[in-house]
Amino acid sequence: MVFSSALIENAVNEFAKLPGIGKKTALRLVLHLLKQEPAQVEIFGDAMTRMRRQIKFCKHCHNVSDDEVCTICNAASRNNGVVCVVESIRDVMAIENTQQFHGVYHVLGGIISPIDGVGPDQLNIHSLVERVKAQQITEVIMALSPTIEGDTTIYYLSKKLKETPVKITTIARGIAFGGELEYADEMTLARSLTNRLPLENYLQQGK
Amino acid sequence: MVFSSALIENAVNEFAKLPGIGKKTALRLVLHLLKQEPAQVEIFGDAMTRMRRQIKFCKHCHNVSDDEVCTICNAASRNNGVVCVVESIRDVMAIENTQQFHGVYHVLGGIISPIDGVGPDQLNIHSLVERVKAQQITEVIMALSPTIEGDTTIYYLSKKLKETPVKITTIARGIAFGGELEYADEMTLARSLTNRLPLENYLQQGK
Known part of the structure; x- marks a missing residue:
């Protein structure tokens, strides 16, 4: 491009460094900025x-924050006894958007993936174990992606936390709302049958 | 979003102000920047x-420039006698990318469009007429979009330039390379028949 x-x-080159933005889009964005007030x-x-x-x-949960301690860890209304383990900041936002979780988080900063060269030492795992040992934590919810890496990480974490009396749970796997049965993969469908719920539970959740 | x-x-809100970037994309871009060095x-x-x-x-052609006079107007290799009239900076870039035009430009900064409230006075038309009168300009090429607004602007400009002896041309309309005949609109097809070229011209251009 000339x-x-x-x-x-x-300016175009700087924009084009961002993910998913090519030179043409970058130029469009720059020309838009050019029309704005300085x-x-x-x-x-x-x-x-x-x-x-x-x-x-x-410093507690490794979530992004404007202060030393994030607004979630600082909130008096949150239950500090329930820790939801997630891969990234984006997952925190996704769960916060549901407005259904009132515990706190622990951001691993990634997931165990030997192919990508990510081992347990690069993740915020040590601080999670320390946290569980030092504080009155009753439940650790594993909210990781249902992939091989996610399952590996869950397995590793569960072994690390075995000495503590904390209860470990994972988020439910099953058929997504709006998802059609025939398009669901066999594993998800099989799991959703094994972990079937009494009808009362289902109706209650719908409310 | 929470x-x-x-x-x-x-930062997300600022990104989301850009055209074609929604909140989710903005967040992705911000999280990417977050991973970069400060x-x-x-x-x-x-x-x-x-x-x-x-x-x-x-100050001559209204193109974006790092100096008072842009690199195109300043270049000794360009033919100052041929002025290509375009709507916007982006059109200058598009034509420059072809590397086939060796004259200079005049950026109107828009197109006459009463619906959008754009009249001749908001465009760089006066300076074009002055330029043609004052300088040794032999040809003005209208490189505007083939729309009603484009044609209106061409008509208006041609009336304004009537007193001067300058030759006025427009870029050729026709079937685009790679375009299939059956999908071309009737007007374009009709025009391309009326303005048909001798085979020698065509073969020469292909070189």
Whole structure:
């Protein structure tokens, strides 16, 4: 692509480094910014720089936070005895969006995956074990993806936590709402049959 | 969407203001930036701010430029006697990418469109007429979109330039390369028949 301005070319190249954004989209975004007021563009640039410079990671749960301890760990209304173990910050957001979970989180920062060179030491596993040992934690919910890596991580964590009296649970696997039976894979369908629920439970959850 | 950090929420909201970027994509981009080094994110933010603050518009052709006069108008190798009239900066880039045009440009900054409230006075039309009158310009090529607005603008410009001896041409309309005849609209097909070319021309262009 030929640019008549080095400033534009530079901005386009920076945008194109973002995932899923090619040169053409980058150019469209830059030309959009070009139409905005300089002050507005400054706010945009500042928001990114400030976010990266000032963001902290909660010392308890490793979630992103504006302070030492995140708003979730700090909230008096949350049950500190129930810890939901997730892979990433995005999973925290996904669960928070459901507004159904009132415990706290523990962000592993990844998942055990030897192929990608991610072992237990690169993850926030030690701090989870320490947390369970030191605090009054009654339940650890494993909310990891139902993949081989996810199951490996669950298995590893459960062995690490075996010495503690904590109850370990996993989120339910089954047919998603809106999902059609015939398109479900056999394993999910088999599991959802094994873990079938009494009708009262189902109706109650629908409320 | 629930964010546990105001910094992240702010950054996501800024990204989501860009065209074609929703909240989910914005979050993905922000989480990507979060994984980068702070210095790298600073470079990103800076590129946008600097681009908007320092960009200039060429005083001759209104193209974006790092200086008073753009690199195209300044180039000794370009033919200043042939001016290609385009709607926007993006069209300049598209034509430059073909590497087939060696004249200079004139960016109108839009197209006459009463529905959108864009009249001739909002466009860089006066400066084009002045330019044609003052300089040794032999040909003005109208490279505008083949829409009603484009044709209206061409008609308006041709009336404005009538007093000058300049030759006015438009880019060829016809069947695009790779386009199939049966899917072409009737008007384009009819025009491409009327403006048919001798075979020698066609073969020469293919080279």
